[in-house]
Amino acid sequence: MGIRNNSYDYGSIAKWLHWSVALLFLGSYISVYYRQWFTQEETPENWIALQLHLSIGVTIGALVLLRIFWRLTNPTPRLEPGSRLEHIATHTGHFLLYVVMILSPLTGYLGTGVNTEYFFLFEIPQFADTSFFTNIMQNTMGMTFKQFEEPIDFIHKEVLGEWLVWLLILGHALAALYHHFIKKDRTLVRMTTGNK
Numbered sequence: 001m002g003i004r005n006n007s008y009d010y011g012s013i014a015k016w017l018h019w020s021v022a023l024l025f026l027g028s029y030i031s032v033y034y035r036q037w038f039t040q041e042e043t044p045e046n047w048i049a050l051q052l053h054l055s056i057g058v059t060i061g062a063l064v065l066l067r068i069f070w071r072l073t074n075p076t077p078r079l080e081p082g083s084r085l086e087h088i089a090t091h092t093g094h095f096l097l098y099v100v101m102i103l104s105p106l107t108g109y110l111g112t113g114v115n116t117e118y119f120f121l122f123e124i125p126q127f128a129d130t131s132f133f134t135n136i137m138q139n140t141m142g143m144t145f146k147q148f149e150e151p152i153d154f155i156h157k158e159v160l161g162e163w164l165v166w167l168l169i170l171g172h173a174l175a176a177l178y179h180h181f182i183k184k185d186r187t188l189v190r191m192t193t194g195n196k
């Protein structure tokens with residue numbers, strides 16, 4: 001297996017990026033729901049769970065930038081044979097997954113009113129404290145953080161944070177299993193072991 005993709009197979013970097021982002025997605029959901037369902041406000045656990053959510057989310061954001069760069073500079077393996085409708089569904093699904101992967105960290109970061117203590121190693125300032133927000137949005141455009149945050153939070157929590165994204169990921173994973181066990185093609189294999 002090479003590092004780069006070719007028209008037949010994903011290379012090791014694309015696989016590594018795909019599976020680490022998938023795992024981090026799981027981590028970001030576990031941390032935020034653990035916080036909401038199993039911790040009390042203003043306890044250390046509540047804060048740690050939130051900070052893990054922010055740290056994992058920021059990591060996803062960074063990996064997704066790398067992933068987009070890698071996707072644009074590598075060939076994308078040709079889809080396995082299927083109907084036109086199946087191919088349109090696959091392309092649409094992958095496109096929507098990219099939309100979610102970009103918008104979730106972005107809206108999370110922009111709308112959050114606390115600094116990110118990145119895995120408790122160093123601090124990333126919240127967007128509201130950056131000079132971009134204070135100089136341009138607040139001083140020049142006269143916008144308060146609350147006005148800015150409301151629609152952004154709505155997208156993060158009420159649109160992307162809802163079951164729609166779960167359905168998308170579930171559909172994507174089920175499609176992979178359908179290819180592997182029913183169509184018996186190389187779709188899952190080329191994103192994992194790469195066997196012939």
Ligand code: HEM
Pocket residue numbers: 025028029032035036053054055056057058060061101104105106107108109110112113116156157158160161162
């Ligand atoms: C791919 C990355 C991310 C995913 C999938 C994600 C997903 C979610 C979900 C599902 C919720 C719960 C929504 C609800 O209340 O129903 C949430 C809440 C939240 N997210 Fe994210 N998020 C991501 C990245 C980020 C980032 C990068 C930040 C900030 C740096 C962030 C900050 C927050 C905050 C402050 C909340 C509210 C927490 C609470 O009310 O307990 N998120 N996110």
Ligand code: HEM
Pocket residue numbers: 014018021022025071077079090094095097098100101169172173176177187188189190191
């Ligand atoms: C159990 C979970 C998952 C399984 C079994 C899975 C499986 C796969 C497989 C087999 C492919 C290759 C498809 C092809 O060759 O056409 C693929 C591609 C892809 N997957 Fe997943 N995946 C999972 C989770 C996720 C998650 C959580 C995301 C993002 C939120 C994601 C985003 C993508 C994207 C965007 C592609 C297109 C290729 C690329 O640009 O990297 N996957 N996935």
